Amino acid sequence: MTAIAAESARRRVPVSHRVPLKRVTQVELRKMFNTRSGFWLIASIAISAVLATGGVILWAPDDQLTYSTFATAIRFPVVIILPLIAILAVTAEWSQRSGLTTFTLIPHRGRVITAKAISSVLIAVAAMVLAFAVGALGNLLSAAVTGTTLVWDVTWTQCAYYVLGMVLSLLTGFMLGVLIRSSAGAIVAYFIVTFVLPTIFGLLADSQQWFRDLQPWLDIQFAQSGLFVFQQALTGEQWANIAVTGVTWLLIPLALGLGVVVRAEVK
Amino acid sequence: MITVEGVTRRFGSFTAVDDVSFTAQAGRVTGFLGPNGAGKSTTMRIMVGLTRATSGTVTVSGRHYVDLPNPGLEVGVLLDASAQHAGRTGREILTIAQQYMGLPRSRVEEMLQVVSLTTTEAARRVGNYSLGMRQRLGIATALIGDPAVLILDEPANGLDPAGIRWMRDLLRGYADRGGTVLLSSHLLHEIEVIADDIVMIGNGRIVSQGTKTELLHAAGTVVRATDLDVLQRALGELGTAMNLSEDGALRTDIDPVLVGKVALEAGVALTELRTADAGLEDMFLELTATNQREGAGT
Numbered sequence: 087m088t089a090i091a092a093e094s095a096r097r098r099v100p101v102s103h104r105v106p107l108k109r110v111t112q113v114e115l116r117k118m119f120n121t122r123s124g125f126w127l128i129a130s131i132a133i134s135a136v137l138a139t140g141g142v143i144l145w146a147p148d149d150q151l152t153y154s155t156f157a158t159a160i161r162f163p164v165v166i167i168l169p170l171i172a173i174l175a176v177t178a179e180w181s182q183r184s185g186l187t188t189f190t191l192i193p194h195r196g197r198v199i200t201a202k203a204i205s206s207v208l209i210a211v212a213a214m215v216l217a218f219a220v221g222a223l224g225n226l227l228s229a230a231v232t233g234t235t236l237v238w239d240v241t242w243t244q245c246a247y248y249v250l251g252m253v254l255s256l257l258t259g260f261m262l263g264v265l266i267r268s269s270a271g272a273i274v275a276y277f278i279v280t281f282v283l284p285t286i287f288g289l290l291a292d293s294q295q296w297f298r299d300l301q302p303w304l305d306i307q308f309a310q311s312g313l314f315v316f317q318q319a320l321t322g323e324q325w326a327n328i329a330v331t332g333v334t335w336l337l338i339p340l341a342l343g344l345g346v347v348v349r350a351e352v353k
Numbered sequence: 354m355i356t357v358e359g360v361t362r363r364f365g366s367f368t369a370v371d372d373v374s375f376t377a378q379a380g381r382v383t384g385f386l387g388p389n390g391a392g393k394s395t396t397m398r399i400m401v402g403l404t405r406a407t408s409g410t411v412t413v414s415g416r417h418y419v420d421l422p423n424p425g426l427e428v429g430v431l432l433d434a435s436a437q438h439a440g441r442t443g444r445e446i447l448t449i450a451q452q453y454m455g456l457p458r459s460r461v462e463e464m465l466q467v468v469s470l471t472t473t474e475a476a477r478r479v480g481n482y483s484l485g486m487r488q489r490l491g492i493a494t495a496l497i498g499d500p501a502v503l504i505l506d507e508p509a510n511g512l513d514p515a516g517i518r519w520m521r522d523l524l525r526g527y528a529d530r531g532g533t534v535l536l537s538s539h540l541l542h543e544i545e546v547i548a549d550d551i552v553m554i555g556n557g558r559i560v561s562q563g564t565k566t567e568l569l570h571a572a573g574t575v576v577r578a579t580d581l582d583v584l585q586r587a588l589g590e591l592g593t594a595m596n597l598s599e600d601g602a603l604r605t606d607i608d609p610v611l612v613g614k615v616a617l618e619a620g621v622a623l624t625e626l627r628t629a630d631a632g633l634e635d636m637f638l639e640l641t642a643t644n645q646r647e648g649a650g651t
Contacts, residue, residue: 104422105453113452120449121440122478183436186403187446187494190430191453193402193419351404352436 110192110201118175118205127171131213132220134163139224143231151228152237154316156221157248161314164217165280168252169259172206173272176263185352195348203260210256214249244316251313254332255280258306261336265343267350279335280307306331354379354533355400355502360409362395369395371557372409377535377550379501382528384548384565385537388640392557393537394432397506401430413502425454429495429503434487434511439480443470443490446479447497454498464493469519484511492520503527505536509543521547541637545569551633555640561633568633573606577625578616587619588612604629 118124138159146155176199179185192198229236259276266272284307291298301308302324309327312320320328355377362370370392377383387393398404400411402419411418413428421427437446447461465475468489479487488511495503503524509517524547528534538544544551551568553561561568578584581603588595588605595605602625605612609626616623 105455109452109455113449116452117438117441117449120442120445121438123440178438182438183433184438184441186432186436187430187450189403190401190432191425191450193421193424349405 105192107197107201110197111204114175114198114201115205115208118171118209121178124171124174127167127174128209128213131164131167132216134167135160135217135220138163139220143224143228148232148234151225151232151234152239153221153225154239156224157218157240157316158314160217160221161248161252164213165252165255168210168213168256169262169276169280170273171209172202172256172260173263173276174269175202175206176260177267177269177272180267180350180352181269183352189352196344199264199344199347203257206256206260207253210253211249214252218245240316243319247313247320248316251310254310254313254328254336257336257340261340261343264347265339267343267347284308302327303330306335354414355383355504355535356412357396357400358410358412360396360399360406360411362392362399362404363407368557370399370406373554373557373559374409375552375559375562377502377533379533380528380531381549382524382534382536382547383550383552384544385535385552385554386541386544386637387537387539387554388637389539391539391554391640393539393554394506396554397432397504397535397537400504401428401432403432423454423498425450425498425500427498427500427502429498429500429505431488431491431495431505431508433506434484434491434508437479437487437490440478442476442478443482443486444475446490447475447493450494450497456498460497464497467496467523468493485513485516488512489516492523501531502533503535505534507538508536509538509540517543541634545633553633553637553640560640561636569628573604573629574609574612575625575627575629576603576605576609576612576616576623577601578603579622579624583619584616584621584623587615587621591615 119128139156142151142156142159146159179188179198188198189195225236225238228234258279259272262272262275262279266275284305287297287301287305287308291301297304303309309324309331312324313328357373357375360370360373361368373392373396375383385393385396395404399406400413400418401424402417413421418424418428424430444461444465447464448458451458451461465472470486470489470493474482474486479490482490488508492505492508495505505524509520512520524534524536528549536544536547545565548565550564551562552559576584581597581601585595585597585603588603588607591607591611593605593607595603595607597603607615609628613623613626616626
């Protein structure tokens, strides 16, 4: 069995080139699928999209069987699962300690994190395409089954808003993964940021007039809510809200996290 | 070749590695020996850029590790065989390394053969692997890029005796073909059977380094015989110091060859004759005694 090693050790690699980012991204993408947990998380996007669609067909009132209802229903499971995928892509390197190999093979950690960000966004976009397709099938099916008229009440622009909103949710998870570097901690933090904080902000806005005026500039969920309603184009001010909350809640913590990640010991 | 120059690493007020310098030569197996918590692993992590040195530098084949464009092709690293995602199969872990390095796909199967992992074993998830299997997989990952330098932290941990023998032959062959091998261990015997050069570290400092022969030779000869009194008298005529240890062995500074000749002339049957490794062993035991740390992360 040593014979092969014996021959190959003599063969010298002539010149080695820096590992291109494209290749690192491909490997990171593969790593998101090739663990048991990763595989089922990604599979669960498809599964939950189908279940949500089935639920709409079964229980939604006939007059609400429009495409936007399907798209909104699918959003709820996906908005939870997608960020988990991004979180685990980052934290597994520390929690599972595989970073010991990853950061040895690619010693510039910033490149690994960039590759993970790109592959996470690619998965998010693919998941949204899938969600829209499942929703469309559901819409066609429900029209056929219930005999209602087929309603396509979502424009391409609104689809793009929706994808942007999902990518921002995913990046929130990604940011928490980079900042916290522990799977459990980052997941808990994500649920707090996504579900607990908006509730607190909502209560605060109900009771305090000054906060109600400031909320679009402070509350990232509130600022992004316009992306998911399938109603009208966003105003310039709404875009500004998204940009301001995005910088304070996403970019700044992400930059802080990156500064730590570059040095953080993989135990 | 690996060159370590004046490397120091402090964690707060604790100095894990204190002004460590040594070289691991090409064509030789260098054993990095020290008790748990002595600073071996920290030194190795600094070598591959996972931990930053507070001061000092390490170069691998004349360059800093982080400047290597595709490190896997030049340095094979195994720091902790258990540090793998438990939900990934052995083959996938090798495939990831193969893809990072941009190697042909066939290398994965080749390496599985080299480390004797069967197709069914390779298809199992690493969470179900024994430590020995993880070590084999880790060695495969280190070797897949066909590097000129190997850095292995406690690679024999968890291997069965046949596995240790296999690894020894593998590393010996690697060094004989001009490769540089640096391996660490907290077991003197392990290092003794495989290394050409030994670097001994304790409490973050190098306490001794040199070729194995140099380090082992200083200690003289241990001899046992059926009739020890006769032998003792015969050796005494040579006029050198010797002492009888409690377990009935005679220690002397005389060369083993000469002891054998004297015994032959005196007509005493020897039951044991060997070079004493006590110098290194005593030093090592002393280090371990002052540094009793069961299972501390090395």
